[in-house]
Amino acid sequence: MxxxxxxxxxxxxxxxxxxxxxxxxxxxxxxxxxxxxxxxxxxxxxxxxxxxxxxxxxxxxxxxxxxxxxxxxxxxxxxxxxxxxxxxxxxxxxxxxxxxxxxxxxxxxxxxxxxxxxxxxxxxxxxxxHPLLRDLGPEPLDDAFTPGYLRRALAHRRTSLKAALMDQRLVAGLGNIYVAEALHRARLSPRRGTHSIGPARAARLVAAIRAVLEEAIAAGGSSLRDHARVDGGLGYFQHRFRVYDRAGAPCPRADCGGTIQRLVQAGRSTFWCAGCQR
Missing domain, CATH: 3.20.190.10 (MutM-like, N-terminal)
Incomplete structure (x- = not known):
């Protein structure tokens, strides 16, 4: 999607x-x-x-x-x-x-x-x-999406970090691809409990989410099957994926040496590296 x-x-x-x-x-x-x-x-x-x-x-x-x-x-x-x-x-x-x-x-x-x-x-x-918009969380590229907001929003949840970031009520617009990519950049496990996100981890994660989204927008998005620009051209961020849909590939982080793994969370595929995402 x-x-x-x-x-x-x-x-x-x-x-x-x-x-x-x-x-x-x-x-x-x-x-x-x-x-x-x-x-x-x-x-x-x-x-x-x-x-x-x-x-x-x-x-x-x-x-x-x-x-x-x-x-x-x-x-x-x-x-x-x-x-x-x-x-x-x-x-x-x-x-x-x-x-x-x-x-x-x-x-x-x-x-x-x-x-x-x-x-x-x-x-x-x-x-x-409007029913489709009223419960949405802040935009991840807006000033309201800060490490402080994210830490407070996660503090009382009892779920995995991946599941929380997929919740549109917490932050609007993220999905499977960009959550996976942001978590890898932030060196955070998708299985980590939300209650364990302190100031430093929240700051890393917000910065990673912003960077991934900005780079993906500049690349015209990711064309995996159906996405195309209005002019008919394709996005090309899929060529920059670090972990998404790369199970079995080596982790691209030079200081890691791990292998990208796939696990299923809430019925969705999650891609991550156990070597550097903690």
Missing amino acids: PELPEVETVCRGLRPLLEGRRIAAVEVRRHDLRRPVPADLAHRLEGRRIEAVRRRAKYGLVALSGGSTLLFHLGMSGRFRHVRAGANDTAPAAHDHVVLETDAGDRVVFNDARRFGLLVLADSAMLDA
């Missing part, structure tokens, strides 16, 4: 195409996504000016004139594709479900083979109270 860097990459690709433009036409070719696309979506979008495109956790938010926001989630396989104004090949591809056309003639197409994505409309003034 796309995580924070992949959704941020998509939002950055959509901004120059959408911000400041009006939606000239909307075609809904299939309504049955994870949540049904609103039956009146075209009516409610056409003619609206797009004021901003931003991200919250793993959601994209498209703010519209008139006080509405189009909220999207990519699910497992969702992606947006740009079709340039005047392009000769405008025939829909398989799994093209929603097409937005701007007043500049550009088309933005939402494609989702597995149909686990969603497109819903929300009241912009009540966005923070």
Whole structure:
């Protein structure tokens, strides 16, 4: 499933195409996504000016004139594709479900083979109270995500560090890939108890989370199966994985000499090095 860097990459690709433009036409070719696309979506979008495109956790938010926001989630396989104004090949591809056309003639197409994505409309003034957003924790790249916050948030939990970081109520946008990568950089075991994270470990972990996410965003995310940028290009952070999906490979840390291992936590694969992650 796309995580924070992949959704941020998509939002950055959509901004120059959408911000400041009006939606000239909307075609809904299939309504049955994870949540049904609103039956009146075209009516409610056409003619609206797009004021901003931003991200919250793993959601994209498209703010519209008139006080509405189009909220999207990519699910497992969702992606947006740009079709340039005047392009000769405008025939829909398989799994093209929603097409937005701007007043500049550009088309933005939402494609989702597995149909686990969603497109819903929300009241912009009540966005923070929306059921999909209201319980989210701080953004890991925002100033509110500090070592002090993390230490306090973990202190009264009785679970593994990996499980806690996957909880979107604690910190928003992290998933299996970037939690594994951050824990390796911070030299912390995914099995470590949350109550044992003191000031020094919290500082290492916050720094590692920020570094991994910033590098992944700069690389356009990780393209393992379905993720692609809006322009069709692929992300390449997958070529920089230190531990994720590298079971049996040597630990890349020069002073370690250990081997990357795989274990299952809460039904999810965890990749780590027992030699240097304690």
